[in-house]
Amino acid sequence: MQGGFSPGVVVAVSLSAVHEFSKPVQKSIRLLLGLGVEGDAHLGVTVQHRSRVAKDPTRPNLRQVHLIHEELHDELRAGGFQVMPGAIGENITTSGIDLLALPRGARLHIGDAAVVGVTGLRDPCRQLNDHQPGLMAAVLGHDEQGNLVRKAGIMGIVLAAGEVQAGDSIRVELLPGHNQRLEPV
Numbered sequence: 001m002q003g004g005f006s007p008g009v010v011v012a013v014s015l016s017a018v019h020e021f022s023k024p025v026q027k028s029i030r031l032l033l034g035l036g037v038e039g040d041a042h043l044g045v046t047v048q049h050r051s052r053v054a055k056d057p058t059r060p061n062l063r064q065v066h067l068i069h070e071e072l073h074d075e076l077r078a079g080g081f082q083v084m085p086g087a088i089g090e091n092i093t094t095s096g097i098d099l100l101a102l103p104r105g106a107r108l109h110i111g112d113a114a115v116v117g118v119t120g121l122r123d124p125c126r127q128l129n130d131h132q133p134g135l136m137a138a139v140l141g142h143d144e145q146g147n148l149v150r151k152a153g154i155m156g157i158v159l160a161a162g163e164v165q166a167g168d169s170i171r172v173e174l175l176p177g178h179n180q181r182l183e184p185v
Contacts, residue, residue, distance in 0.1 A: 005172035008097035010110060011070045012166050014086030015040040019050055021127050023086040028165035031114045031158045036064030037091050051125070061157070062119040062185040067108075068153035070095040072139070075151075081132050088128065088135070090153055092116075097170055099154045105178030107159065109171040114162030120185030124152040155185050 014023035019041045030038040034045060042048040047059045068090035076083045085093040092110070106118040128136040139152040 005098070005102070005174070006096055007172075008094050008170040010164060010166055010168040010170060011093040011095050012085030013092055013164050015091060017041055021089055021131050023089060023091065025084075025086050028163050029091060030163050031065065031110075031116070031161055033158055033161045034064075036061065036158060040091065042066075063122075063155040064158055065092065065116050065156045066090045066122060066153055067092045067094055067099055067116070067156065068122075069093075069097065069099045072151055072153070076135070076138055079138055081135055081138060083132075088131065088139075088152065092164060094170060097172060100149075100151065100182065102154065102172065102182065103174065103178050104180040104182055105175055107173040107175065108156065109173060110164050111162055111168035113160060114158070114164050115160035116156035117159045118154055118156050118182070120155055121150045121182045122152045122155055123184035124150060128152070150184060154182060 012025050013029040014025050015029050015037050016023040017039055032038050036043040044061050046057060047053055047061050049063055066089060070093050073083045102118050104118060104120060108116045124136050124139050126136060141149040141151060143149050
């Protein structure tokens, strides 16, 4: 266990070359240093998400890789939604790691070589409801103090390139001084 986080595993990997909501599952994906997922529409040094490009296309791309925990899929299926890996836009579906509890700057060592630096939370958008009515509300919750909890996964940047596939291990590395709570990016 690293800093209170048990190792996890990659359940599935997904990408889409076009800007569409869901991403088809692949046998493997290749993470490219400082860019994201090779062949994915969100690959790039600067923002690639259309809403962010419209605001300022020169901003750095802090959303190169999108990770969602399979446990969210389980929760959504229990609520009557039909979700599978890649269905709500993630590149990497994980299991065994509480992604939402990671601090900004945590490093995820995936497989033999890839490293993803955690930048923040995915801010759920209304496209979730276009995919399945009510899905946006289902990925939002509230904690004991009534604060909004975004459950739609986390975003990261590629710090080390590598091939990623289902079954790969994920190890969390916490860096000294990096304990800031995740905020939407």
